Structure formats: structure tokens, C-alpha cells
Amino acid sequence: MRMLSTLLIAIALFASAIMPAGAVTTSDYSEQVAYTDASHAKITFVSLVSSTYVYVHYKVNNGQDLNYLMGQSGNTWTYDVGGLSAGDVITYWYTYQKGTTQYDTPQWGYSYTHTAQTGTVATPTFSPAGGTYSAAQTVTIASATSGATIYYTTNGATPTTSSSVYSGPITVSASLTLKAMAVKSGLTNSAVATAAYTIGTPSTGLAKFEPADGKTIIAIGQDKNEMDAYQALTDIPDQAGYMIYTSTMDAGGMTGPVDKGAGINDFAYWAANKTNSVAQLGIDMVDYDGNPVGQQEVDKVASGQRDTNLITIATAVKNAGKPVFVRIGYEADSPWNKYEAASYIKAFKHVHDIFRQQGVGNAAFVWSLVGYGNAGGPAPYYSPVPIESWYPGDDYVDWVSISWFGWQTSADETTAAQSRQDAVSFAANHHKPLMIAEATPRTYNNMLLTNSSTWNNYFQKIFDFIAANNVKMFCYINQNWGVQPIFSDPMWGDSRIQQSGAGYIYDKWKTEVTKSRYLNSSSGLYAAIGFNPTAPAAPVVTRPTYSLPGRVQAEQWSDAKSVYNTPLPGTGNNMALCWLSSNSTMSYKTNVTAAGSYRFKLRIANGSGTSTTATVKVDGTTVATISIPTTADWDTYADAVSAAVNLTSGAHTITFQPGGTFNFDWFEVNP
Structure with missing residues (x-):
């Protein structure tokens, strides 16, 4: 050893x-x-x-x-x-x-002989092995026999060549038994391998404002007048939650009413008039004023240029004195927002820090996903990147949320369904409750004519999903979209359950939301979600400093630009930074324990066919340039090592500036 x-x-x-x-x-x-x-x-x-x-x-x-x-x-x-x-x-x-x-x-x-391989195919193996786990697991199956095809089942049945063909890691989010068999022409089929997985609920307690298992908060959005109209319905309970929107660009709607073409937003009205309720506050970080969408605004937020507006938002939330679920830069991974991942994370953390610096104790922070595919990375791939790329970290996030709209094609619906399950697995792995933060039956816009179809193909699927995945909050946009100027697309339609002629939908909705599972407005609401109005704000999260000599994972940056996190193949939850370019930077706060001569080693993969470089800076001064070789492909990693560099003891910020594209797993600093 x-x-x-x-x-x-x-x-x-x-x-x-x-x-x-x-x-x-x-x-x-x-x-x-x-x-x-x-x-x-x-x-x-x-x-x-x-x-x-x-x-x-x-x-x-x-x-x-x-x-x-x-x-x-x-x-x-x-x-x-x-x-x-x-x-x-x-x-x-x-x-x-x-x-x-x-x-x-x-x-x-x-x-070695000149005869073809004979014998029996190697029995498949599972990684991780079967056992009891507190969260969902990503399981890989392999056979040591090169070229073997693996067939598997998830219901405990013995696999045959008619069973599912293994083509990549399997997400095990509930207790089940995997069985696998490997087959190769000319050889005897392998023995059947079995692995039983028990997925338990970790004893981590409830998140902030999280109700007990089997309970779901009902919230309604998103125009002030339409929310009041829902509350006025006499035979449906008043909603527990109200959906409100604001923006980092102007803090609009926080201290008085504002209408930007999507109805009235008025946080102060909710705070003053809606007892026994919570708010779900979406903070927009997209600049729609003709400038580059998304990226310019998150950079301004991260750099402190929007602090005056952020303090206005945080102060209004604090003064409300009631529970507020804060979605920072909602639908982070959506293709239309075009957030660059590292900058989005910096902006999210900065908003979070402002709230804590202002002593806001009545806010739960929500990381919001679009629930439909996600944005692509930059060149050379342009393909969708994992949702982890936008994740600010467990210390900054209390809840995970998705949106759920209707889509135009069955292929789109399939993509959305997979995205929702990805979010379920992610939330379970990180021990975070799940919220449906925006829902409206877009494309199912004519409930008058397609009542049963709309219910069966949209609403019923949502309620089934809530029950199957223990969703803790459901926010429905009960809105006549057609009267709002910025939603002129007729596919948005009229989603109000109380609209004239939609009696079928209304009766079904009433039956559902009056079930014991759902939390509506009541005197017991705050107790049900553990709200303590005198609870102080948690302190600002301390950013880690890494001790050197030693190894630091690439995704543990304290500051970065133009990078995406992505899982490493076959390595579970380990991550790398990908799609690096000459526009990228990654900085790390470190402490060198002893002065001396050190070398920087980077673990990289470069499938571009062209070698490149990485510049190393210590406290802003260039100290080394590392040659980055080509490797066999983007998943084949190798080491790249610098010349010796003299480092003094104490705190240093180490920055890497790629000269071109490569994938980056970790760096080491050693004598």
C-alpha cells in the first residue's frame, strides 16, 4: 500500500x-x-x-x-x-x-493461443454493491468479458435476452432488486448476478418550512386580482400560498403594486392582508431590455451592482414576518434564460448572503429548475449539461423546485417527464424537499371543450406525481393568460379552474385539494410547517479555504467564469469542470502550510486533438504555464505538471486560466 x-x-x-x-x-x-x-x-x-x-x-x-x-x-x-x-x-x-x-x-x-475465446462470460458486477442507502444511487453494471452484452431486470425477475439491455448507469431511487446476465456470441451466458438495494429516508430532519411526509402546501398565482378571485371561491378552501414576482433590476412589486404586462404583483398587499398564508417569491435575474439575456444581469448581481435592490427585497421579506419561499433566479437551467452556470451560482450565493446579512429569518431558499431539458454548454458540445452545473450547494439551498407546463409534442412531454425524474433523484440525493413551483396547462388551453382530456393528461398526472414523489408544495397558476400582454401566445390560454363552463375541471380540483394531504390556509398552517416567527437568520455561509500541499477538486472553486460541472463517467457523484476555454477562469482560496518549492499537477482530459496550455496565477501574478496534452477522448484523463514554483506560507488565491478547451478534474500542489 x-x-x-x-x-x-x-x-x-x-x-x-x-x-x-x-x-x-x-x-x-x-x-x-x-x-x-x-x-x-x-x-x-x-x-x-x-x-x-x-x-x-x-x-x-x-x-x-x-x-x-x-x-x-x-x-x-x-x-x-x-x-x-x-x-x-x-x-x-x-x-x-x-x-x-x-x-x-x-x-x-x-x-495466448490463436483460437477464439471459449468458456463462460464473466458474471456481471454492480457498483455500488447492493445494500441499504439513505438516498438514491447511480448504479453501473459491468462484465469483465470484453464485448459482452448485459441484460437486466429491476423487478427481481430472472433476466433473459428479451430483458432490458444495459446501456448506461441506472438511477435507483426506491428499494428494488437488480438482476443482470452477460451474453457474448460463442460463449456460455454468465451466471445471473443479483443486488438488492434498500433506499431509506435519512434521519436529517425537515428542511425549513417543510411539512411532514404526505403533506403538500397549495399555492396559487400569479396576478393579485386572480389570486383574490380564487380565494373568494366559497366551496374551495383559501390557498395557503400566494405567488409573487420581483426583479433584481428594480425590486418591483416589493413595496407597492407594479404591472409589467403580466398582471399586478404586490408583495406588501399580501403581507398586510393574507393571514395564515405563505408567499412564494420568484426573483427574476434576466435582463429583457435588449441586452444579452441572463448573463449580463447575473454578473451585475454577483458583483454587487444590484445590492440596493436586493436589500429592498430582503427588507420587505423580513418585515412581512411570515414564511416566504424565495426562488432566486428561477428556472436556472432553462435554455431561454441563458445563464452561464458559474456566474449564476455566484449570483445565487450573493443574493442568499444579502438576505442573511440583513437578518432575514423567515425565508427558505429555493433552487429552481425548469423541469424540461436544460441549457446546452458552449463549444465544442452545445449539448445539454447536467442540472448539477447550476447547483449553488447544500449550504445555500433549502428546497428544490421544478416547473410543469403542457408541451406541444409527445417527444417534448417525454423529455419533460425525464427531467422531472432527474429532479426527484437530485432532491433525494441532497436531502431537499421538492416543490412544483410553477404549473399551468399550457397547450391544454381550452378546458371548456376538453375537460376530461385536460384533467387526465395534465392535472391527474401532476397529482399522481405529487403522491408518488412526496412533493411538499404545489404552486398552480390560475390565470387568464390571454389578457396579459406579454403572454399573447394563444397556447397559454385560460387556466382558471373557475372559468365559465369548466365545471368538470372545477369539481375534480375541489375533490383533490380538499383531501387531507393538502395544506390550505388555516390557523394550524404555521405549526404544520414549523414556522417560528422569532427565529433569527442563519449566519452567512463561510467560504472554504483549502490546505496545501494537497489536492483540491476542480468544482470546489471559490470564484469561476464560463465553466460547467459535469459528472465523471463511472465515478458516482464526482464532478469535473468542463467546456473550459480561454474565456474561463477558476480561483481557489488556499492556505500554504509551509514555504517551499512546489509543482502544480492538473488532472485533465483533452479530446480536441489539439494540445493547449493552462496559466497558473498566485494572488494575481502568473507563476507557471502548464502544457495540456491531448488524450484519447474527452473521458480519458491524464496528468499535466508544471515546473517548480516557490510559494510562501499563508493565505493565497490560486487561479487557473485555460488557453483552450479541456476537461478539468482536480489539481494538486506538492513538493
């Missing part, structure tokens, strides 16, 4: 006794060597412990010792040995990383 910092790529001697060849499986890995063709064999190592590197060491017929970093695809690592003849013997072993320690495997011998 050796520490990572002592890794030597060149291993001098094979020392221990050689074990017989064969597909070997341990709790950390499975491995094998298999015939490929008339002169090649493939060495395969499947990591079950999320290794960030695996080296293979081998020699043929007791010849020269050879040592190579294996190619990675997910948690499977491979290396092809060529130039083989019948009867050649490959002696081999591996070095792999587990946590912060590296391990060496035993040695094995493999006798």
Missing part, C-alpha cells in the same frame, strides 16, 4: 509468485485477459471503487517490463497487447487507486 503522491509509472521488477490466469473478482475489482484476434489480447480491469486511474504492468515471455495507464470507459479500464504469437505467456498485474491510497494486485499469467 502506498500513498498517491509516491506513484511511480515505471515499475522495476515483478516480485511475487504468479497466480493462474482467469477472470478474477474481488470487492474492489474484476479483471481478465481475453483473446481478441490472431495477434492481440485485451486486458480488462473493472473498478468497483471509482478509481481515477489504473495502470497495467506486464511482460511477454519474461521479456521487458512494460507499464501503461489503461484506457477508461466508465469504470472499465482496458489495454490491448499486440504482436502476440501462439504460446506466448503474458505475466501481468495492476496498480489502482481507491480513495487517497493506491493498491497493487497479485500477479497472474495468461497463455
